[in-house]
Amino acid sequence: PGPIHDSIKPISWILGKWVSDSGTGTYPTIEAFSYCEEIVFESCGQPTINYYARSWHTQKKHPMHFESGFLKINPGTNRAAFVVAHNFGLTSLEEGDFDESNLTLKSSNISRMEFDKEPSVTSLERHFILMKENIMKQHVSMQTSNTPITTHTSATYRRVID
Numbered sequence: 001p002g003p004i005h006d007s008i009k010p011i012s013w014i015l016g017k018w019v020s021d022s023g024t025g026t027y028p029t030i031e032a033f034s035y036c037e038e039i040v041f042e043s044c045g046q047p048t049i050n051y052y053a054r055s056w057h058t059q060k061k062h063p064m065h066f067e068s069g070f071l072k073i074n075p076g077t078n079r080a081a082f083v084v085a086h087n088f089g090l091t092s093l094e095e096g097d098f099d100e101s102n103l104t105l106k107s108s109n110i111s112r113m114e115f116d117k118e119p120s121v122t123s124l125e126r127h128f129i130l131m132k133e134n135i136m137k138q139h140v141s142m143q144t145s146n147t148p149i150t151t152h153t154s155a156t157y158r159r160v161i162d
Protein backbone atom coordinates (compact mmCIF):
# COMPACT_ATOMS: atom_id res chain seq x y z
CA PRO A 1 0.00 0.00 0.00
CA GLY A 2 1.14 3.54 -0.77
CA PRO A 3 1.24 6.46 1.64
CA ILE A 4 -2.16 7.66 2.84
CA HIS A 5 -3.14 11.26 2.09
CA ASP A 6 -4.60 13.13 5.08
CA SER A 7 -7.95 13.63 3.33
CA ILE A 8 -8.64 9.89 3.14
CA LYS A 9 -7.38 8.92 6.60
CA PRO A 10 -10.93 9.06 8.08
CA ILE A 11 -12.02 6.30 5.69
CA SER A 12 -8.80 4.28 5.69
CA TRP A 13 -10.77 1.34 7.16
CA ILE A 14 -11.90 0.57 3.59
CA LEU A 15 -8.38 0.27 2.14
CA GLY A 16 -7.07 -3.08 0.95
CA LYS A 17 -8.00 -6.07 -1.13
CA TRP A 18 -11.26 -7.77 -0.16
CA VAL A 19 -12.46 -11.18 -1.32
CA SER A 20 -15.91 -12.73 -1.11
CA ASP A 21 -17.02 -16.26 -1.91
CA SER A 22 -20.54 -15.68 -0.64
CA GLY A 23 -22.08 -13.15 -3.02
CA THR A 24 -25.76 -13.49 -3.80
CA GLY A 25 -27.54 -11.81 -6.68
CA THR A 26 -31.29 -11.31 -6.80
CA TYR A 27 -33.79 -9.15 -8.64
CA PRO A 28 -37.50 -9.57 -9.33
CA THR A 29 -36.84 -10.01 -13.06
CA ILE A 30 -33.98 -12.55 -12.94
CA GLU A 31 -33.07 -15.93 -11.53
CA ALA A 32 -31.08 -15.76 -8.27
CA PHE A 33 -27.35 -16.47 -8.65
CA SER A 34 -24.25 -16.69 -6.52
CA TYR A 35 -20.89 -15.10 -7.24
CA CYS A 36 -17.36 -14.59 -5.95
CA GLU A 37 -15.81 -11.15 -6.03
CA GLU A 38 -12.56 -9.36 -5.44
CA ILE A 39 -12.59 -5.63 -4.71
CA VAL A 40 -9.60 -3.37 -4.17
CA PHE A 41 -9.52 0.08 -2.55
CA GLU A 42 -6.00 1.35 -3.04
CA SER A 43 -4.16 4.45 -1.88
CA CYS A 44 -1.30 5.81 -3.97
CA GLY A 45 -0.71 8.96 -1.94
CA GLN A 46 -3.24 11.12 -3.79
CA PRO A 47 -6.38 12.47 -2.06
CA THR A 48 -8.31 9.76 -3.94
CA ILE A 49 -8.78 6.03 -3.43
CA ASN A 50 -8.46 3.93 -6.57
CA TYR A 51 -11.10 1.18 -6.88
CA TYR A 52 -11.38 -2.01 -8.89
CA ALA A 53 -13.89 -4.86 -8.67
CA ARG A 54 -14.24 -8.10 -10.57
CA SER A 55 -16.60 -10.97 -10.01
CA TRP A 56 -16.95 -14.50 -11.29
CA HIS A 57 -19.58 -17.24 -11.17
CA THR A 58 -19.23 -19.38 -8.05
CA GLN A 59 -19.62 -22.75 -9.77
CA LYS A 60 -18.80 -22.12 -13.43
CA LYS A 61 -16.00 -19.59 -12.65
CA HIS A 62 -16.69 -17.42 -15.71
CA PRO A 63 -16.17 -13.65 -15.28
CA MET A 64 -19.27 -11.61 -14.48
CA HIS A 65 -19.30 -7.92 -13.56
CA PHE A 66 -16.34 -5.50 -13.58
CA GLU A 67 -16.13 -2.02 -12.11
CA SER A 68 -13.36 0.52 -11.94
CA GLY A 69 -13.39 3.92 -10.30
CA PHE A 70 -12.31 6.43 -7.72
CA LEU A 71 -13.51 7.32 -4.23
CA LYS A 72 -13.01 10.87 -3.00
CA ILE A 73 -13.70 12.48 0.35
CA ASN A 74 -14.57 16.13 0.77
CA PRO A 75 -11.78 17.05 3.25
CA GLY A 76 -12.94 17.80 6.77
CA THR A 77 -16.46 16.49 6.11
CA ASN A 78 -18.19 13.09 6.12
CA ARG A 79 -19.18 13.42 2.43
CA ALA A 80 -17.91 10.93 -0.12
CA ALA A 81 -18.14 10.72 -3.91
CA PHE A 82 -17.62 7.51 -5.86
CA VAL A 83 -17.13 7.64 -9.64
CA VAL A 84 -17.57 4.20 -11.22
CA ALA A 85 -17.40 2.76 -14.74
CA HIS A 86 -19.17 -0.59 -15.23
CA ASN A 87 -18.11 -3.02 -17.94
CA PHE A 88 -21.56 -3.29 -19.47
CA GLY A 89 -21.61 0.32 -20.59
CA LEU A 90 -22.75 2.41 -17.67
CA THR A 91 -21.13 5.01 -15.48
CA SER A 92 -22.39 6.07 -12.08
CA LEU A 93 -21.59 9.01 -9.88
CA GLU A 94 -22.59 7.98 -6.37
CA GLU A 95 -22.52 10.39 -3.45
CA GLY A 96 -23.14 10.00 0.25
CA ASP A 97 -21.83 9.85 3.79
CA PHE A 98 -19.35 7.78 5.74
CA ASP A 99 -18.37 7.22 9.36
CA GLU A 100 -15.92 4.85 11.07
CA SER A 101 -17.67 1.72 9.76
CA ASN A 102 -20.25 2.70 7.11
CA LEU A 103 -20.14 4.17 3.63
CA THR A 104 -23.59 4.85 2.18
CA LEU A 105 -23.91 6.08 -1.41
CA LYS A 106 -26.74 7.00 -3.73
CA SER A 107 -26.40 7.78 -7.41
CA SER A 108 -26.62 11.44 -8.33
CA ASN A 109 -25.95 10.69 -11.99
CA ILE A 110 -26.04 7.60 -14.23
CA SER A 111 -25.00 7.59 -17.87
CA ARG A 112 -25.40 4.75 -20.34
CA MET A 113 -24.12 4.09 -23.81
CA GLU A 114 -26.67 4.39 -26.60
CA PHE A 115 -26.67 0.65 -27.36
CA ASP A 116 -26.89 -0.60 -23.76
CA LYS A 117 -29.73 -3.08 -23.52
CA GLU A 118 -32.99 -2.46 -21.68
CA PRO A 119 -33.98 -2.04 -18.94
CA SER A 120 -31.92 1.00 -18.07
CA VAL A 121 -30.65 1.58 -14.55
CA THR A 122 -32.25 4.76 -13.19
CA SER A 123 -30.91 4.75 -9.61
CA LEU A 124 -28.30 2.93 -7.53
CA GLU A 125 -27.76 2.68 -3.78
CA ARG A 126 -24.77 1.05 -2.15
CA HIS A 127 -23.82 0.39 1.41
CA PHE A 128 -20.41 -0.80 2.66
CA ILE A 129 -20.38 -1.86 6.31
CA LEU A 130 -17.24 -2.76 8.22
CA MET A 131 -18.40 -5.58 10.52
CA LYS A 132 -15.04 -6.03 12.25
CA GLU A 133 -11.47 -5.20 11.34
CA ASN A 134 -11.12 -7.53 8.35
CA ILE A 135 -14.75 -8.32 7.52
CA MET A 136 -16.92 -6.05 5.36
CA LYS A 137 -20.34 -6.32 3.73
CA GLN A 138 -21.65 -4.60 0.63
CA HIS A 139 -25.28 -4.34 -0.51
CA VAL A 140 -26.25 -2.81 -3.84
CA SER A 141 -29.84 -1.88 -4.71
CA MET A 142 -30.99 -0.56 -8.05
CA GLN A 143 -34.01 0.90 -9.72
CA THR A 144 -34.53 0.30 -13.42
CA SER A 145 -36.91 1.63 -16.01
CA ASN A 146 -39.32 -1.16 -15.03
CA THR A 147 -38.51 -2.17 -11.42
CA PRO A 148 -38.56 -0.02 -8.26
CA ILE A 149 -35.48 0.12 -6.01
CA THR A 150 -34.69 -3.48 -4.95
CA THR A 151 -31.58 -5.29 -3.69
CA HIS A 152 -29.49 -6.71 -6.56
CA THR A 153 -26.26 -7.92 -4.89
CA SER A 154 -25.06 -8.65 -1.35
CA ALA A 155 -21.68 -9.99 -0.31
CA THR A 156 -19.48 -10.43 2.74
CA TYR A 157 -15.74 -9.92 2.18
CA ARG A 158 -12.60 -10.72 4.10
CA ARG A 159 -9.58 -8.47 3.80
CA VAL A 160 -6.60 -10.29 2.33
CA ILE A 161 -2.95 -9.33 2.48
CA ASP A 162 -1.09 -9.47 -0.85
Ligand code: HEM
Pocket residue numbers: 023025027029030031033035036055056064065086118119120121124140142144147152153
Ligand atom coordinates in the same frame (compact mmCIF):
# COMPACT_ATOMS: atom_id res chain seq x y z
C1 HEM B 1 -29.00 -8.30 -14.29
C2 HEM B 1 -27.27 -3.90 -13.40
C3 HEM B 1 -23.96 -5.78 -10.43
C4 HEM B 1 -24.97 -10.06 -12.32
C5 HEM B 1 -28.86 -6.94 -14.25
C6 HEM B 1 -29.74 -6.00 -14.89
C7 HEM B 1 -29.24 -4.78 -14.67
C8 HEM B 1 -28.05 -4.93 -13.86
C9 HEM B 1 -29.82 -3.47 -15.16
C10 HEM B 1 -31.01 -6.35 -15.70
C11 HEM B 1 -32.19 -6.40 -14.76
C12 HEM B 1 -33.49 -6.66 -15.47
O1 HEM B 1 -33.47 -7.24 -16.57
O2 HEM B 1 -34.53 -6.29 -14.92
C13 HEM B 1 -26.25 -4.03 -12.47
C14 HEM B 1 -25.57 -2.93 -11.82
C15 HEM B 1 -24.66 -3.46 -10.96
C16 HEM B 1 -24.75 -4.88 -11.10
C17 HEM B 1 -25.86 -1.47 -12.08
C18 HEM B 1 -23.69 -2.81 -10.01
C19 HEM B 1 -23.87 -1.64 -9.46
C20 HEM B 1 -23.90 -7.10 -10.72
C21 HEM B 1 -22.91 -8.02 -10.21
C22 HEM B 1 -23.19 -9.21 -10.77
C23 HEM B 1 -24.36 -9.06 -11.61
C24 HEM B 1 -21.77 -7.66 -9.24
C25 HEM B 1 -22.49 -10.54 -10.66
C26 HEM B 1 -21.51 -10.79 -9.88
C27 HEM B 1 -26.17 -9.97 -12.96
C28 HEM B 1 -26.85 -11.10 -13.59
C29 HEM B 1 -28.03 -10.59 -14.14
C30 HEM B 1 -28.03 -9.17 -13.87
C31 HEM B 1 -26.36 -12.54 -13.64
C32 HEM B 1 -29.07 -11.37 -14.94
C33 HEM B 1 -28.66 -11.27 -16.37
C34 HEM B 1 -29.67 -11.82 -17.29
O3 HEM B 1 -30.61 -12.49 -16.86
O4 HEM B 1 -29.50 -11.56 -18.50
N1 HEM B 1 -27.85 -6.26 -13.62
N2 HEM B 1 -25.73 -5.19 -12.02
N3 HEM B 1 -24.77 -7.77 -11.55
N4 HEM B 1 -26.90 -8.84 -13.14
FE1 HEM B 1 -26.36 -7.02 -12.52
